[in-house]
Amino acid sequence: MLRLDHGIGHTFGHEFVGVVHEVGPSVQHLKVGDKVMVPSNIFCGTCYFCARGLYSNSHNVNPNATAVGSIYGYSHTTGGYDGGQAEFVRVPFADVGPSLIPDWMSEDDAALLTDAVATGYFGAQLGDIVEGDVVVVLGAGPVGLFAAKSAWLMGAGRVIVIDHLDYRLAKARDFAHAETYNFAEHDDIVVLLKRLTEGLGADAVIDAVGAEADGNLLQHVTSAKLKMQGGSPVALNWAIDAARKGGTVSVVGAYGPLFSAVKFGDALNKGLTLRMNQCPVKRQWPRLFEHVRNGYLNPSEIITHRIPLEHIAEGYHMFSAKLDDCIKPIIVNDAA
Amino acid sequence: MPYTAAKPDLVPSSEELRARIPGWGVDLDPADRPSVPRMRDPEPAPGAHWTLPEQQEERWPRERSIEHMRLTPAFGTSCPPKGLSGVIRKAAYARYSEARAAHWLLLMLGDRVDMVESAVTSALRGRPDNPITETGILSEPRRHGISSRFGRNRADVKHQWLDPVIVAGPWVLAGWGAVRAARRLRRGAA
Numbered sequence: 001m002l003r004l005d006h007g008i009g010h011t012f013g014h015e016f017v018g019v020v021h022e023v024g025p026s027v028q029h030l031k032v033g034d035k036v037m038v039p040s041n042i043f044c045g046t047c048y049f050c051a052r053g054l055y056s057n058s059h060n061v062n063p064n065a066t067a068v069g070s071i072y073g074y075s076h077t078t079g080g081y082d083g084g085q086a087e088f089v090r091v092p093f094a095d096v097g098p099s100l101i102p103d104w105m106s107e108d109d110a111a112l113l114t115d116a117v118a119t120g121y122f123g124a125q126l127g128d129i130v131e132g133d134v135v136v137v138l139g140a141g142p143v144g145l146f147a148a149k150s151a152w153l154m155g156a157g158r159v160i161v162i163d164h165l166d167y168r169l170a171k172a173r174d175f176a177h178a179e180t181y182n183f184a185e186h187d188d189i190v191v192l193l194k195r196l197t198e199g200l201g202a203d204a205v206i207d208a209v210g211a212e213a214d215g216n217l218l219q220h221v222t223s224a225k226l227k228m229q230g231g232s233p234v235a236l237n238w239a240i241d242a243a244r245k246g247g248t249v250s251v252v253g254a255y256g257p258l259f260s261a262v263k264f265g266d267a268l269n270k271g272l273t274l275r276m277n278q279c280p281v282k283r284q285w286p287r288l289f290e291h292v293r294n295g296y297l298n299p300s301e302i303i304t305h306r307i308p309l310e311h312i313a314e315g316y317h318m319f320s321a322k323l324d325d326c327i328k329p330i331i332v333n334d335a336a
Numbered sequence: 337m338p339y340t341a342a343k344p345d346l347v348p349s350s351e352e353l354r355a356r357i358p359g360w361g362v363d364l365d366p367a368d369r370p371s372v373p374r375m376r377d378p379e380p381a382p383g384a385h386w387t388l389p390e391q392q393e394e395r396w397p398r399e400r401s402i403e404h405m406r407l408t409p410a411f412g413t414s415c416p417p418k419g420l421s422g423v424i425r426k427a428a429y430a431r432y433s434e435a436r437a438a439h440w441l442l443l444m445l446g447d448r449v450d451m452v453e454s455a456v457t458s459a460l461r462g463r464p465d466n467p468i469t470e471t472g473i474l475s476e477p478r479r480h481g482i483s484s485r486f487g488r489n490r491a492d493v494k495h496q497w498l499d500p501v502i503v504a505g506p507w508v509l510a511g512w513g514a515v516r517a518a519r520r521l522r523r524g525a526a
Contacts, residue, residue, distance in 0.1 A: 007415025008454040009445070029383055031524070044389050044409065045381030052375040060389055063400035063408045067434050070412070076425075077443070080412030092410045095383040125369045131361070132347050155364040157347025164491040177357050184489045198344040214491040225498055227444060258440050280371065282381070287363070287370045296359030314479075317472025322490070324479040332368045 007080065010330030013073040013116040017107050020094075020193025030094045031076075036098040038091055038242060040115040041282035042070035042081055045096035055280035061092070069278065077257065081126055085331055087314060099285065109292055111330060112142070112299035115281060117240040117254050120146025120208065121297075124154055125202030126250035128140070132157035136193060136202040136242055137178070138235040139167035142328045143303055146210035148176035153208075153296060160196065162238075164187060164214060175301055183215055190235040193242040196324060201244030209235035209255025215330040219261065237263045243272055251276035305329035399429040421450035471503070 017065040030036065043050050043058035049069075050058050061070040062079035073083015082089060091098060101110045120143045129135060135151040137144050140163035151159045161172040161180045169180035183189040194201060211231030212224040215238070223229035231254070240250045241261050249272055267274060291297040304327045307315035318326050338344065347353075354360045366372045390411040396416050402409055417425045428442035455465050468474065474479070485493050 008450050010414045028385060029343075041524075042410070045384030046387060046389070048378075049385060050381055051378035051460075053371065055381065060409045063398055063411045064429075065401050065403055065434055068401045075519040076412075076415060080414045082412065082414045092429070093384075093389070096381045096384065099456065121345070122371060125371050128366075131350060131364055134346055150363075152353070152360050153363045155350070155361045157350075157353065164489060166488055182489050197346060198338060200338040217495060221495060221498065225495070225502055252474065256440075257434060258437065277437070284370050287368065291362070294359065294362075296362065305431045313470050313472035315472070315474040318479045321475075321481070321484075321496070322492070323475060323481055323484040325484070326479075332522075 001017045007076050010075070010080070011073055011082040011084075011086045011089075013083030013085030013089070014071045016072070016089065017101060017111045017114065018084070018089070021088060021170035021271065023094065024031060027094045030098065030100075035101045037101050037110040037114050038072070038089075038098045039118075039285075040071050041097075041281055042072060042079065042092055042279065042301045043096065043280075044093055052279060053072045053283055054152060054277075055282055057280075062280055064118060065257070068133065084232035087309075089331060091142060097282065101192040101283070102289065105287070105289070108300035108303055109298075110178065112328070113281075113292070115279070116142040116328070117146050117297060117299045118281040118284040119143050119279040120148075121150040121153075121204045121284055122277075123147040123208055123250050123252035124150035124156075126248075126252070126275040126277070127151065127152040127154075128248050128273070128275070129156050129204055131155040133203035134158045134160070136160045136162065136205045137172075137241075138162050138178070138205065138207050139209035139213075139253065140165065141208065142302055145172060145176050145327075146297070147206045147208050147252070147298070148294060149297060151204075153175065153266050153291065160193070160202070162193075165322055166324075167325060171327060174194055174336075175298075185191075186234075189215070189257045190238055191243045197244070202242055202245060203244060204248045204250060206250045207235045207239045210251075211255050213253070215315065223260065225336070229260045233260045236260075239268045240270070240272065240331045243270065245270045246272070248273045249252065252279065254278070273307060278293065290295055302328045303330055306332050309333045375382055400428065401434055402431075403433050415450075419453045420451075421453055424449060451456045 017037045020030050020036060023030055040118035041056045042061045043055040044060035049060040056069045058069045064079060065077050068078055070081055072081050077129050110259050126145050127135060129151055133156050135156040137148045140161050144161060148159050148161050159178045161178040163169050164182055164184040166182060169182060172178040172180050181192060182279035186192045213232040214220050216234045218235045219232045225233035235253060243249050307329050309331055312331060315329050318324055319329055363369050392410050394407060398407055398411055399417060424446035425440055428439050432439035460463055
């Protein structure tokens with residue numbers, strides 16, 4: 001729903017790496033031929049928000065909205081910038097956004113660091129995890145898997161991942177050492193989570209699902225299908241109900257600008273802290289580079305498919321319909 | 337138990353977790369977490385060599401939120417407004433703030449009109465949309481469409497039958513309307 005006005009002809013892709021083909025006259029730190037990784041956010045680096053580290057909330061890059069910064073290939077609402085699923089892409093503010101891919105880092109790891117890894121890690125950060133916390137991650141897609149993995153780095157005592165796709169839950173167990181549950185096998189996932197925590201609720205719940213959440217037919221159909229809401233708040237409502245009183249709900253699943261039927265009263269009455277944002281990707285990189293180099297995070301382990309650019313329509317359908325045990329496809333430009 | 341002040345014994349010891357999970361606790365100290373504090377003391381992002389970025393050339397009256405004080409120095413150029421969809425999009429930006437549902441609903445309407453306009457334009461140019469190759473539906477037979485769905489406890493299988501209805505429904509209705517209109521015109525002419 002954040003992508004409510006794509007504009008026909010808009011090129012998608014907010015997670016990409018590439019080689020510098022040409023630089024503008026003001027670019028000082030990159031040169032033609034450099035291999036770079038480009039964070040999903042477009043940011044100026046000097047506005048009120050960028051100067052304070054909120055790179056995903058830059059004020060100088062998106063005339064279409066003040067409520068969201070800019071993201072490559074996302075929609076007109078996020079600035080109308082073409083994205084990276086193409087032979088070439090325009091990269092504004094090239095001196096502050098992209099980084100050279102370190103010699104020791106694979107291109108696959110670099111590509112995933114441009115959004116999914118950083119966003120998952122950021123989601124765990126927003127959970128304000130302290131040693132021994134019970135952390136629930138809703139969604140075992142790429143962002144959820146990295147959120148679960150990152151929760152351990154921050155000292156979680158128990159990490160529980162919820163989804164309805166068994167193959168993704170298996171990945172959450174193997175890749176992220178998580179305890180997993182399929183919500184489709186339980187009448188009420190909130191009751192299950194309460195029982196798993198002796199009635200207390202989780203210290204932190206991370207919503208890594210966002211606008212297309214399943215698990216409640218009415219909510220899903222009115223939002224994901226009919227666009228009558230700014231996103232299906234099923235995961236967010238489960239997060240609110242499954243968190244303990246005084247706990248934290250972290251939201252990194254994307255929602256659109258329209259209203260949604262969120263159970264805000266429960267959040268109020270439980271004294272929850274709600275934390276959320278689009279991830280300021282580049283702010284995460286120095287620490288994440290260390291974690292990749294030390295082997296604490298292995299981004300490319302979640303890649304399941306490589307799709308040539310000319311077959312991208314089939315790749316999108318496979319990913320969207322969750323065919324062939326797809327978790328993370330990479331689009332490959334053979335012509336490059 | 338939550339009904340007393342004691343914290344339930346729900347988790348293994350830190351020593352056990354450190355031994356089992358690679359990197360457990362390396363970011364235990366919030367000071368090691370890169371977005372802590374959320375808003376830091378102001379300083380330019382590394383690499384920025386401007387105070388205010390130079391203004392990007394405005395090649396058409398760029399639509400912008402009325403909540404902005406000015407056209408932002410940089411902006412995307414992917415989809416200049418055109419046709420009826422462009423009129424609708426411009427109206428959404430000219431009159432309504434982001435706080436108004438009308439703003440977003442008009443943008444959604446503009447997007448759907450853009451879709452129809454683009455489909456018609458492509459057809460008139462001799463390159464009509466191809467629902468077989470351009471929707472990716474061929475991945476159904478090639479990527480285990482049936483075995484990926486059934487017997488797997490997937491919640492979405494219950495409503496996936498809606499997808500083709502939502503995609504094809506408006507086209508079927510439009511076609512039906514066009515046929516009826518054409519028949520009426522023919523009868524009127526006779």
